[in-house]
Amino acid sequence: MKELLEVIPGQKEMPVPLFKSEGDYQEFRRSYTEEITPELEDLREARRQSEEQSKKHWMC
Amino acid sequence: MTEALRRLGFSPVTYARDNFLNEFDHLLYTYVESGIPVLAATRRHVVVAFGHKSEYVQPNPLPNELSFSSQFNHALVVNDDNRIPYQVLRDKKQGGTDESRFEFGEIESFVAPLAEKIFLPAESFQKVVTTILDRGDVGYKALSATLSAGPLVLRLFLTTARSFKKRLDERGMGKPIVEQMYRNLPLPHFVWVCEISHMAEYLRHMVHGEILWDATRNASEPDGWIALHYPEVLVVDMGSALNQRQNLQKHPLQNSQVYPLYRSNLTDIQL
Numbered sequence: 001m002k003e004l005l006e007v008i009p010g011q012k013e014m015p016v017p018l019f020k021s022e023g024d025y026q027e028f029r030r031s032y033t034e035e036i037t038p039e040l041e042d043l044r045e046a047r048r049q050s051e052e053q054s055k056k057h058w059m060c
Numbered sequence: 061m062t063e064a065l066r067r068l069g070f071s072p073v074t075y076a077r078d079n080f081l082n083e084f085d086h087l088l089y090t091y092v093e094s095g096i097p098v099l100a101a102t103r104r105h106v107v108v109a110f111g112h113k114s115e116y117v118q119p120n121p122l123p124n125e126l127s128f129s130s131q132f133n134h135a136l137v138v139n140d141d142n143r144i145p146y147q148v149l150r151d152k153k154q155g156g157t158d159e160s161r162f163e164f165g166e167i168e169s170f171v172a173p174l175a176e177k178i179f180l181p182a183e184s185f186q187k188v189v190t191t192i193l194d195r196g197d198v199g200y201k202a203l204s205a206t207l208s209a210g211p212l213v214l215r216l217f218l219t220t221a222r223s224f225k226k227r228l229d230e231r232g233m234g235k236p237i238v239e240q241m242y243r244n245l246p247l248p249h250f251v252w253v254c255e256i257s258h259m260a261e262y263l264r265h266m267v268h269g270e271i272l273w274d275a276t277r278n279a280s281e282p283d284g285w286i287a288l289h290y291p292e293v294l295v296v297d298m299g300s301a302l303n304q305r306q307n308l309q310k311h312p313l314q315n316s317q318v319y320p321l322y323r324s325n326l327t328d329i330q331l
Contacts, residue, residue, distance in 0.1 A: 036187060049079050051062065
């Protein structure tokens with residue numbers, strides 16, 4: 001049995017799941033990852049290049 | 061510099077102006093706002109930036125849907141080992157006696173020495189929150205009539221869970237249930253916070269809500285999502301705190317109030 005973490009002891013009104021079904025939740029995860037990944041990769045590359053440039057600048 | 065920081069146990073992240081263009085000054089400000097002393101490099105010298113000077117006046121014209129608190133920033137407080145301490149490094153030099161010999165545009169790169177366990181850099185967190193806020197299912201337009209009423213000002217900062225929790229009581233968090241929820245929720249050691257406000261409230265240093273994200277996790281999966289607080293709803297992950305799979309639960313809220321923004325990473329200079 002899954003138990004909810006009781007963060008408000010004695011709370012009368014129980015929280016409800018954010019997503020109506022497991023399918024909705026999995027779709028959220030899929031679309032989130034799909035949307036965010038390309039830009040995160042670009043940002044990672046920008047930082048990698050920044051570090052490389054910085055290294056070159058301060059080593060010479 | 062970065063190698064020296066690594067050997068001291070930090071995870072340094074480096075940003076060059078050429079690679080981050082319009083985001084560069086904003087990201088530098090975001091780390092300073094997080095209380096992280098940033099090594100700011102000009103062509104031939106490095107200064108340490110550890111504070112900022114911001115002027116909280118309404119911009120004209122008003123920014124679009126989403127803007128950041130860095131828009132109010134016009135100077136950094138720095139230590140330059142060749143000069144007296146606590147110099148002001150402005151966006152444009154004005155010639156004051158306390159002024160740095162550099163201005164924003166002369167900073168070519170910076171290094172933020174993050175704690176070893178922090179895997180989520182500022183720009184990734186920014187992408188995460190703007191994605192969440194913009195979504196049709198959990199975004200502010202879907203879940204919050206209050207926030208949808210005007211353009212939002214977002215303030216991003218990194219802090220520790222301990223420090224965040226320490227100030228819950230004095231801030232009130234808009235509703236007692238929110239304060240209680242955050243207090244009892246097990247949090248990771250480092251969290252990224254995005255405070256959400258409207259311009260009028262932000263100028264009074266008040267906020268409507270926030271998004272909390274685990275700074276020790278990668279951004280590409282949504283498992284780092286800890287909480288989302290809009291005036292009408294509080295969403296909390298009840299699962300990860302118990303080392304179980306993510307379990308996002310929604311609590312409806314009514315009659316939420318605005319509350320003071322978080323202050324701990326930096327404090328006002330006492331004159």
